[in-house]
Amino acid sequence: MLTLKTIRDEKQRIIAGLRKRNWPARQTQVIDQIIQLDEVRRNGQKNLDDLLSEQNRLSKQIGQLMAQGKKDEAESMKSQVAALKEKSREQEEQQRQTELKLDELLYAVPNCPHKSVPKGKTADDNKVAKAWNKALPELAGDALAHWDLAKKYNLFDLEMGVKLTGAGFPVYRGKGARLQRALVQFFLDEAVKAGFEEIQPPLLVNEDSARGTGQLPDKEGQMYHCTVDNLYLIPTAEVPVTNIVRNDILAEKDLPIKMTAYTPCFRREAGAWGAHVRGLNRVHQFDKVEIVVIDHPDRSYKTHQEMIRHVEKLMKKLELPFRILLLCGGDMGFASAKTYDFEVWSAAQKRWLEVSSVSNFETFQTNRLKTRYRDGNGQIQLAHSLNGSALALARIVAALLENNQTPEGIKIPRALWKYTGFKMID
RNA sequence: GGAGAGUUGUCCGAGUGGUCGAAGGAGCACGCCUGGAAAGUGUGUAUACCCCAAAAGGGUAUCCAGGGUUCGAAUCCCUGACUCUCCGCCA
Incomplete structure (x- = not known):
């Protein structure tokens, strides 16, 4: 706030x-x-x-x-x-x-947008910050969407998920499961190389933590709640990781604090089901590697750009067609001062899918969290917090499968070979 | 799950009803000392909110959290959280 x-x-x-x-x-x-x-x-x-x-x-x-x-x-x-x-x-x-x-x-008052945020009402008013300049991949007429590819190659099984849990809980199998693990490993390695400390946080958080990052009180319905113990399943690693610095007064020299974590993410997503949510496009449980930075107000926008470059690098290594959007005032998240979204081209669905969102919250989160630092004059100031997905798995998997399908099978991008142990799903 | 012990400032640690935001020590910061350093020595060293134009200064709250007793609580009582020890169970 x-x-x-x-x-x-x-x-x-x-x-x-x-x-x-x-x-x-x-x-x-x-x-x-x-x-x-x-x-x-x-x-x-x-x-x-x-x-x-x-x-x-x-x-x-x-x-x-x-x-x-x-x-x-x-x-x-x-x-x-x-x-x-x-x-x-x-x-x-x-x-x-x-x-x-x-x-x-x-x-009830959202964050104040940064002056560079464009005006606008809906997603249509977002500004393309970086377009995909090459031709988008054209697939043959008989190209399959990822949910059909999954059946063909036994990669994940949505019906099985229904049997075990309910709709929106995919069961990954065989090379599909292996691909998931490879991506997580790859994303974490890249983040660590970029100077982020790897964190393995709890997947359940208490009320204070959920309040700290703003999931409570407003977005209560979006989280799974274990009422017996009053704990919440995390909707993103942002929640436990950012709360690490809750109630802290940091030394100026400790900044920036850069952390990364892989966690499954649990989202109830009540409502919003419809035509565009088939397959892995929207699920209740998905894997994500998150990057979180706590930084000095003077430097946070520079850091924001570095985070963008990091995600961009991941996209390039995965050889996926992507674009970067600068969100307009009307489409930004409640807590954000400035957000860039990454969208990846899903060739069979012929749509852009959002796979990452990188935001600077300035002091909006740290005010609730009470995350401060002591400046050169000994004054206590609120730090800035930033986070982004690097990256969210389910939709990346969807795009990888669709874009890389060939009559011989699905090609795995070179960067993942050492993690998957195979170059082709066939 | 059962029984017991505990939780005080950055850390260690004293404090069992008033003068306690809290002794003492360590650490840290600044100064003195020194050719420089160590040692020594002096001073300072919590957070939030409020008053004040601001500084100076002042008020309030906080000794795990929340209630209670009392004119008055770090200190007594109740509830909860957490930590440790022993027992039980267990991947």
Whole structure:
């Protein structure tokens, strides 16, 4: 969430940001409500502190009177304190309500887009930051979509997943399973080479962690919830990995902190089922290698570009046709200040599939997480957080299978040979 | 799962109802000392919120978390989390 200080000091910029996200003008009045309520909160705080201060003062006096044996005076003072206490309890409760309401309003305000983010309403308004300049691969008329290829070569089995679990839980088999493992290995190796520390986080997180990265309270329905233990299955490695630095005050010299993790990702994705979600296009469980960076505000946009280059390199090594989109204000995620999406061409489906999203959250996440660093003057500042997929597997697999099919079988890109142990699925 | 012990600042560690944001030590930072360093020595060394135009200064809260007792809680009581030891179970 945005900091109150930002909202107070840069009100016009924030409102302009909301407009860029296509908030109707009248809805931006929430900013004024926040500023007003913050005023109430601060007055309330002052009030409460004064009451408590007086109580503390009297209590000390009572102690002294008791020590001097002046019991009667002490007793009369006790009733004074009791009255104050009553007042302060009321004030405290009121303050709690105010803060709750204020939080609720703050949670509803998305991040302010970076000035370089283009205006726009929907995905159609995204700007192509890097187009695919070569010809897109043309497949023969009898080319198969990946779900048909899976059947032909026994690579994954959706019906089996239904038997074991339910729709959206593919069972990978044989060379399909091997290909998955190869990709994970490849992505992790590349990330480590690029200076990311490899992390193996838990796949279940507690409420605090889910709140830290913003899955709670709003997106509760998107996560699988183990109610008995009150734990959530992670929708992305971003959640446990970013929470590593929750409540930390880092040294400036520790930045950037670069971490990578492979995890399965679990998404309930209630709704949104339809024509385009066949096969591996949208599933409840998929594998992903994530990269996360905590960095200095002065450097975070440079880091953002480095992350883009890293993902780009992966695409090239996999020899997949891809393009990079700079998302417009209307299509960006709630927490993001700037996002690039990577899309890969799926030749049989003849569609672009989103396989990576690389975002700079600036201080939007770290404000909730309380991830700070101490600057040169000893001042404590919020760090910036960034993350991106590098890469998400299921759709990459779909594209690999479709684009590389030949009458002899499916060709595996050279970069993966040492991981798969085979060059061809046949 | 059963029984017991514990959780204090960056770390170690004292503290069993008032003057405790918290002794002492280590570490760290800055200064003195030194040709330079070590040793020695002096000072400083939590976070959040609030008041103040700002600085200075001040207030409040925080000794695992949440409740309670009390005029007053790190200290007493209850609940929960976690850690350790023993027993049980187990890949």
